[in-house]
Amino acid sequence: MSDARYDVLGVGNAIVDVIARVDAGFLDAHGAPRQGMTLIDEARAEELYAAMPPGVETSGGSAANTVAGVASFGGRTAYLGKVADDPLGAVFAHDLKSIGVDFAAAPLSGGPATARSLILVTPDAERYMNTFLGASTMFDEADIDADKVAAAAVVYLEGYLFDREEAKRAYVRAAEIAKASGRRTALTLSDAFCVDRHRDSFRHLVNHHTDILFANESELLSLYESNDFDAALQAARADSVLAFVTRSAKGSVIVAGEEVHIVDAVPPTPELVDTTGAGDQYAAGVLFGLAQGLPLVECGRLGSLAASEVIAHVGPRPATSLRRLAETAGLLEAV
Numbered sequence: 223m224s225d226a227r228y229d230v231l232g233v234g235n236a237i238v239d240v241i242a243r244v245d246a247g248f249l250d251a252h253g254a255p256r257q258g259m260t261l262i263d264e265a266r267a268e269e270l271y272a273a274m275p276p277g278v279e280t281s282g283g284s285a286a287n288t289v290a291g292v293a294s295f296g297g298r299t300a301y302l303g304k305v306a307d308d309p310l311g312a313v314f315a316h317d318l319k320s321i322g323v324d325f326a327a328a329p330l331s332g333g334p335a336t337a338r339s340l341i342l343v344t345p346d347a348e349r350y351m352n353t354f355l356g357a358s359t360m361f362d363e364a365d366i367d368a369d370k371v372a373a374a375a376v377v378y379l380e381g382y383l384f385d386r387e388e389a390k391r392a393y394v395r396a397a398e399i400a401k402a403s404g405r406r407t408a409l410t411l412s413d414a415f416c417v418d419r420h421r422d423s424f425r426h427l428v429n430h431h432t433d434i435l436f437a438n439e440s441e442l443l444s445l446y447e448s449n450d451f452d453a454a455l456q457a458a459r460a461d462s463v464l465a466f467v468t469r470s471a472k473g474s475v476i477v478a479g480e481e482v483h484i485v486d487a488v489p490p491t492p493e494l495v496d497t498t499g500a501g502d503q504y505a506a507g508v509l510f511g512l513a514q515g516l517p518l519v520e521c522g523r524l525g526s527l528a529a530s531e532v533i534a535h536v537g538p539r540p541a542t543s544l545r546r547l548a549e550t551a552g553l554l555e556a557v
Contacts, residue, residue, distance in 0.1 A: 226405070227373035228324070229297040229513035233366075233396060234285030234380025235358040236303030236327075237337040238310045241349075241498060241536055242277030244342045249350065254342055259351040259382075259413050262340075267354035270340050278537050281317035282339060283358070284412055285380035287499050287538045291506025291528055293322050294544040295554075297513060300324035300370050303383075306357040310336035327365065330357045341498055343536065349498045355385075362388035363395050371396050372403035375513050376434065378505070381412030384420055384427075397431035408434035410505055411441040418444055428461050434512070435463040436505045442467050455482070466508055466522065468501055473526060476518050485522035488530035499538025503528035507544070524553055 249256060252273055262270070289299040301318055305311035307329040314336060318325040337358035342350045361383060371377055377400045383389050397407040409424075409432045411417050417424055424445060428435060435458060439451060442465075446457040455477055458465040465477040476483040507528035511521030528544050535541045548554040 226375035226513075227298065228300045228370070228375065230289055230292045230376050230378050230509045231300045231302065231370055231374035232285035232289040232378045232380070233302045233383070233393070235283045235337060235355060235383045236281075236286060236305045236314055237283040237339045237353070237355075237358055238279060238314055239282030239339050239341055239498075239538060240271060240274065240277060240279050241341040241343060241496070241538075242274045243536065244275065244344060246344060249342065249344070254350055254352060256350060257415070259353055259415050262352050262354050264335060264354055264356065267338060267340065267352070270352055271338075274340060274342070279313075280537060280539065281314040282538055283337075283380065284382055284410060284502050285378055286318065287502035288378060288410075288506045288509070289323050290318070290321055290539045291503045291544060292510050294540040295506065295510040295524070295528075295548065296545045297510045300374065302327060302361075302365060302367060302370065304357050304359075304361040304365060305329050306333060306336040307331045308336050310338060311357070324370070330360055333357055333360055343496045343498065347494045347497050347533070349496060358383065359386055359389070361392060363392045366392050366396050366399070368399050371399040372405065374400070374405060376406050376408050376509055378408045378410070378509060381410055381416045381424070384416060384423065390423055393427060394431060397427075401431075406433040407431055408436065408505075408509065410436040410501070411445060414440045414444040417441055421445065421447070428463060432463055435465045436501070436508070437465070438468045438470075438501060464518075466505070466525065468504055468529075474504065474522055476522050478518055481518070483519050483522065485519060485526055488526045490530050490534035492534070494533055496536045497533050498536075499532045500529045502538060503532040503540065520553065524548060527551060527553060
């Protein structure tokens with residue numbers, strides 16, 4: 223919307239990502255589960271961190287990665303999340319501000335440490351996240367900045383934060399403010415692990431408070447308890463949401479009422495290195511496109527382009543300007 227101060231306001235787990243490349247032997251030696259995401263406690267986080275080889279450390283979290291991607295396209299962004307008053311909390315805040323994201327939340331004092339996700343990337347480019355949620359889980363309704371929500375064209379909610387009852391209420395509050403302000407609410411399911419744990423709450427949020435849904439194939443199947451992809455798409459259509467569903471190398475499917483669009487993936491150049499952040503950056507491209515009023519297929523192509531960029535290197539955020547890439551590809555006009 224033209225009167226919006228922000229194109230996208232992200233809400234989610236404020237996490238510092240620690241990413242290292244390891245082999246299967248490391249996973250076995252240190253008991254690291256071979257699944258998308260595993261929650262760990264602070265002691266386990268310290269133990270695993272000490273054992274990891276050198277890697278990349280950056281502010282992260284799914285929604286924060288997405289708003290960073292929107293900013294790389296040239297979009298106006300803000301972020302709401304909870305960090306602790308500690309060194310990692312300061313790193314998180316500095317990283318976001320340095321790329322132009324409006325982040326001004328007061329840090330938590332006297333509680334758990336800033337969250338971190340220890341991401342182990344294997345030679346086949348799969349990533350296994352071992353996540354200590356720490357201070358990020360202390361997010362509640364008091365952390366919803368009503369003025370910023372009302373000023374954002376799209377409020378983007380991250381499924382990973384959707385655990386404590388306080389956070390669930392905060393999400394509903396944000397969605398209500400957005401609706402009252404004539405804005406749209408987007409939800410990313412984040413991980414099938416999250417959906418399995420909170421399916422009923424997710425279904426309620428999708429049914430009553432979500433305009434735009436992001437999911438990958440496994441998350442969508444879990445949400446609608448189906449083994450049939452087409453049936454799950456029909457269920458999303460019945461919920462009257464604009465759905466963007468990613469299918470890895472198969473690209474993505476967009477469902478909008480009676481419309482169904484298939485958008486091809488963009489192969490990474492020169493090769494696939496790390497799938498961390500692929501879904502986050504796909505959402506960044508789509509959300510930026512929606513904020514510019516582009517057709518749905520063009521939004522999906524921007525998403526595919528952003529995902530392709532991020533999987534060609536280690537780390538969940540763009541290593542080069544997504545705006546320049548989109549201009550070179552003819553998806554956006556040069557400015």
